[in-house]
Amino acid sequence: MDVAVSSTRQVGLGEETYARHLPGSGVGAVAHYLLDRREHERRQLAELGSLDDLAALDAMLELPEEADISRESVSGRVQRIVARLPESAVSQSEDRLRRLARHPVRVERITVAVRRSWTAALQRVLEFSQFAERVLVCTSSPTHEQVLEASYNGVGVALEGDDGNWVLEPDAFVVQQHSAARWAFAERVYALHLSCSN
Structure with a gap:
């Protein structure tokens, strides 16, 4: 047919x-x-390549993209994982977090x-x-x-x-x-x- x-x-x-x-x-x-292109250029400037840690990606999904969030508003697990990430992936202050990576x-x-x-x-x-x-x-x-x-x-x-x-x-x-x-x-x-x- x-x-x-x-x-x-x-x-x-x-x-x-x-x-x-x-x-x-x-x-x-x-x-x-x-x-x-925006994310690619940002990563190139920050010398950040691909992110291959599944736990880190999962934790970053708990954070809104490019918006500050209180550190206390996320679980201790997310806080611990995010603390290991470079500043070019997640911007961190004493009490605030901001996901930069996408x-x-x-x-x-x-x-x-x-x-x-x-x-x-x-x-x-x-x-x-x-x-x-x-x-x-x-x-x-x-x-x-x-x-x-x-x-x-x-x-x-x-x-x-x-x-x-x-x-x-x-x-x-x-x-x-x-x-x-x-x-x-x-x-x-x-x-x-x-x-x-x-």
């Missing part, structure tokens, strides 16, 4: 979008993201190329369900059953090529909640950005 190709929006994300291969064994994945990138999409195994590619792209919109890129038209499987999982399907064509547009990604895991993923992508930029 032939699968229809649609073109209600472009497959490409625009000139401001960067792409980095995500390390991992087996099926490769690519993160497409926008750099928060997500350095916004991951827009994860793409996985379908090469040998549709199942392996689908499993790989589903690993990123809580982080961004997900798309499988095929060298040839997928079967009707494969498109249904992708649709069930909210995964888009595009045909490989210069302009690309949608077989199935991905479900829009909606942030359900700001989590340390999501922030850590953004930091992981930012670390890749820094390693490729240096």
Whole structure:
């Protein structure tokens, strides 16, 4: 059965979008993201790279972004973790805290190329369900059953090529909640950005 190709929006994300291969064994994945230039420049000036401590990211989520908060208004655990962080991440006085750090990138999409195994590619792209919109890129038209499987999982399907064509547009990604895991993923992508930029 032939699968229809649609073109209600472009497959490409625009000139401001960067792409980095995500390390991992087996099926490769690519993160497409926008750099928060203000945060990037602030970190560069402060010589602050990526933040990879999950407990620290979780603690910082307890603090409002760029607003002073009373030290006593957060738990002792958060106070202890924040006390270890550099001033460029959290500004601290005797009784006030202010979170300066924020997500350095916004991951827009994860793409996985379908090469040998549709199942392996689908499993790989589903690993990123809580982080961004997900798309499988095929060298040839997928079967009707494969498109249904992708649709069930909210995964888009595009045909490989210069302009690309949608077989199935991905479900829009909606942030359900700001989590340390999501922030850590953004930091992981930012670390890749820094390693490729240096």
